[in-house]
Amino acid sequence: MAITKISKHISYKEATHSNTATRRGIKNLPSDKHIVAMKSLAKNVFEPVRVHFDKPIRVNSFFRSVALNKAIGGSSTSQHCKGEAIDLDATKGFTNKQIYNYIKDNLEFDQLIWEFGTDKEPDWVHVSYRADGKNRKQQLRASRKGGKSVYTVIATTKPQEEKPKKTTKLKTKGVVKVATNLNVRAKGNKTAKIVGSLPNKTKVTITKTKNDWHKIKAGKIVGWVFAKYVKI
Numbered sequence: 001m002a003i004t005k006i007s008k009h010i011s012y013k014e015a016t017h018s019n020t021a022t023r024r025g026i027k028n029l030p031s032d033k034h035i036v037a038m039k040s041l042a043k044n045v046f047e048p049v050r051v052h053f054d055k056p057i058r059v060n061s062f063f064r065s066v067a068l069n070k071a072i073g074g075s076s077t078s079q080h081c082k083g084e085a086i087d088l089d090a091t092k093g094f095t096n097k098q099i100y101n102y103i104k105d106n107l108e109f110d111q112l113i114w115e116f117g118t119d120k121e122p123d124w125v126h127v128s129y130r131a132d133g134k135n136r137k138q139q140l141r142a143s144r145k146g147g148k149s150v151y152t153v154i155a156t157t158k159p160q161e162e163k164p165k166k167t168t169k170l171k172t173k174g175v176v177k178v179a180t181n182l183n184v185r186a187k188g189n190k191t192a193k194i195v196g197s198l199p200n201k202t203k204v205t206i207t208k209t210k211n212d213w214h215k216i217k218a219g220k221i222v223g224w225v226f227a228k229y230v231k232i
């Protein structure tokens with residue numbers, strides 16, 4: 001791998017380093033796709049945090065190969081294996097809580113985890129970021145119960161994306177674009193009764209859109225037309 005840096009403040013070596021990997025001879029080599037994800041996370045989360053506190057931040061763990069992740073007992077769905085997660089630890093002059101809060105209040109993220117510690121200070125901060133933009137802004141708290149790590153969702157800032165509504169109310173101008181005439185129908189389907197006919201270049205006002213149909217008004221004619229024949 002020819003690259004030496006993931007971002008201004010994270011070296012390739014730092015991003016792939018693991019004592020466990022070194023000790024056990026486990027390879028920890030990110031693919032090109034992983035590198036893209038890592039750079040995106042570094043640019044959108046790590047660097048803004050680094051710039052804000054203007055102090056070194058320890059990167060405890062960034063990329064983990066599946067073998068390494070298994071060796072350290074990481075979750076099988078860990079975003080570290082995709083290059084989408086990083087573990088941060090504050091150095092002198094600021095705290096992990098401050099890192100956590102800064103990310104929570106200012107940045108886009110997928111999952112932000114208060115890792116163990118106490119109510120006042122986590123042991124470290126895990127944060128993940130998805131380059132595809134599907135970031136859930138989910139906050140979790142990790143704690144240990146009976147020797148197991150338990151993750152509790154504290155908050156999800158961003159609501160799940162709503163499905164686009166099938167019917168949208170709008171008022172848009174359009175122009176009929178057909179070879180001959182465009183049929184206007186009583187309802188938005190091909191077999192509905194024809195209530196009018198509009199020649200090419202007729203100006204219409206679209207008042208509603210449903211599936212492939214527009215409800216239009218043109219002079220005294222009101223009805224539904226096939227949307228692809230109206231240029232907006």
Ligand SMILES: [Zn+2]
Binds near residue numbers: 061080085126127
């Ligand atoms: Zn982590």
